[in-house]
Amino acid sequence: MIPAPFDYVAAESTAHALDLMASLGDDAKLLAGGHSLLPMMKLRLVAPATLIDLGRLTELAGISADGGELVIGAMTRHADLAASGLVRAEAPLLAHAAAQVGDPQIRHRGTIGGSLAHADPAADLPMALLALGGSVDAQGPGGTRRIAADDFFAGFFETSLAPDELLTAVRVPRAPGAAWGYQKFVRRANDWAIVGVAAAGGRIVLANMGPVPLRASAAEQALAGGASAADAAELAAEGTEPGEDIHADGEFRRHLARVLTRRALEQRT
Amino acid sequence: MMRVELTVNGERRSDDVEPRLLLVHYLRETCGLRAANVGCDTTSCGACTVLLNGASVKSCTILTVQAAGGEVTTAEGLAAADGELHPVQRAFRQEHGLQCGFCTPGMVMATVGLLAENPHPTEKQVREGLEGNLCRCTGYHNIVRAVLAAAGEASAGGVSAGGASAVSGASAAAGAGSANAAGEQVRP
Numbered sequence: 001m002i003p004a005p006f007d008y009v010a011a012e013s014t015a016h017a018l019d020l021m022a023s024l025g026d027d028a029k030l031l032a033g034g035h036s037l038l039p040m041m042k043l044r045l046v047a048p049a050t051l052i053d054l055g056r057l058t059e060l061a062g063i064s065a066d067g068g069e070l071v072i073g074a075m076t077r078h079a080d081l082a083a084s085g086l087v088r089a090e091a092p093l094l095a096h097a098a099a100q101v102g103d104p105q106i107r108h109r110g111t112i113g114g115s116l117a118h119a120d121p122a123a124d125l126p127m128a129l130l131a132l133g134g135s136v137d138a139q140g141p142g143g144t145r146r147i148a149a150d151d152f153f154a155g156f157f158e159t160s161l162a163p164d165e166l167l168t169a170v171r172v173p174r175a176p177g178a179a180w181g182y183q184k185f186v187r188r189a190n191d192w193a194i195v196g197v198a199a200a201g202g203r204i205v206l207a208n209m210g211p212v213p214l215r216a217s218a219a220e221q222a223l224a225g226g227a228s229a230a231d232a233a234e235l236a237a238e239g240t241e242p243g244e245d246i247h248a249d250g251e252f253r254r255h256l257a258r259v260l261t262r263r264a265l266e267q268r269t
Numbered sequence: 270m271m272r273v274e275l276t277v278n279g280e281r282r283s284d285d286v287e288p289r290l291l292l293v294h295y296l297r298e299t300c301g302l303r304a305a306n307v308g309c310d311t312t313s314c315g316a317c318t319v320l321l322n323g324a325s326v327k328s329c330t331i332l333t334v335q336a337a338g339g340e341v342t343t344a345e346g347l348a349a350a351d352g353e354l355h356p357v358q359r360a361f362r363q364e365h366g367l368q369c370g371f372c373t374p375g376m377v378m379a380t381v382g383l384l385a386e387n388p389h390p391t392e393k394q395v396r397e398g399l400e401g402n403l404c405r406c407t408g409y410h411n412i413v414r415a416v417l418a419a420a421g422e423a424s425a426g427g428v429s430a431g432g433a434s435a436v437s438g439a440s441a442a443a444g445a446g447s448a449n450a451a452g453e454q455v456r457p
Binding site for chain 1: 271287288289291294310311312313315318321324325326327330331332334335337379382383398400401402
């Protein structure tokens with residue numbers, strides 16, 4: 001399978017990328033690791049006129065601590081996130097989630113910014129960012145604003161990034177030793193979650209239970225009110241309307257959400 | 270068309286390519302290197318696995334223009350100039366780590382990448398490290414044996430001594446940040 005023809009520009013700096021976005025408009029797509037975009041282009045689900053490649057922007061890759069937060073450049077690859085001593089010590093759920101994406105070859109290419117901007121509700125990193133109460137930096141012509149994870153995922157494969165904004169960095173709280181749980185139900189190696197659950201702090205987040213990663217609010221409230229993990233988990237699917245596909249119908253997904261939430265909560269230490 | 274320069278199996282090349290030319294088609298059609306196979310064509314099976322700057326990648330999901338300036342190693346680039354097989358190739362032969370052979374170049378390249386990041390994997394780490402490579406003959410047991418045998422040989426100094434620049438390149442490119450990325454599990 002071969003993508004439809006397109007023009008290609010390698011951005012030389014973040015500013016250059018923003019200029020290109022402004023001048024090319026909706027006909028252009030940003031290329032990060034390409035492991036979601038290129039398969040869609042090969043299937044001709046999308047056919048952008050121009051690709052703006054961010055692959056050479058080393059300024060957008062890297063992990064650092066800034067006050068109470070870890071700051072992760074948008075072009076940081078999953079393998080580097082999973083292996084980072086800093087992330088493993090201070091946001092271990094995020095390192096674990098990165099290690100669950102696809103397979104080693106995919107993790108060598110895929111990026112955290114690309115995965116979040118793609119906003120697949122079944123993916124690992126959107127669920128992880130929401131569970132950690134993180135945020136992203138969105139840079140546009142007028143400057144940089146911060147978008148909380150709770151406000152970032154707007155719909156099925158849709159975010160609250162404006163068309164002229166570039167996701168430049170991801171921020172998560174530094175929390176060494178904080179308890180967390182992560183459960184991902186798949187039938188095949190290197191697949192997306194049929195249902196996923198990430199639990200950290202008081203948050204419980206579900207993957208693939210709706211058009212966006214969802215907080216299991218009823219279960220969170222029960223847990224905050226002193227309910228046991230098992231009792232809180234019984235409420236995990238409240239208010240969700242999961243889709244149906246070849247892997248699972250809605251009722252099976254709701255069952256999985258309850259079971260996986262219990263396991264994720266019990267996994268916390 | 271765009272002019273791209275990259276190094277393939279140690280040879281510097283300069284070619285005019287369409288932006289949409291996938292790396293696997295560049296390797297097979299432009300360079301005439303047919304080891305990397307197009308299997309699933311959907312980033313699942315790993316038959317097209319090559320090393321890009323030392324890290325294993327699926328060449329069906331990379332544009333040639335994205336790889337510009339980089340170093341690509343295919344299975345053809347593993348053996349020494351005198352034809353002596355790379356230790357990973359030798360181990361696959363000795364342990365009969367193949368049946369029909371279609372997945373084998375990808376398996377071998379994924380293994381070279383895996384051992385560069387984690388020279389002494391456990392059997393579990395080998396199975397997880399080859400998660401991105403499918404063998405539809407289901408000959409996984411002998412493949413895992415071959416990887417462990419190659420790792421054993423590496424312990425004795427075999428891997429670093431043999432083959433082209435693939436292994437040393439992988440170590441350098443993996444860098445401090447991604448050491449052990451393929452093998453380790455992070456647990457709470």
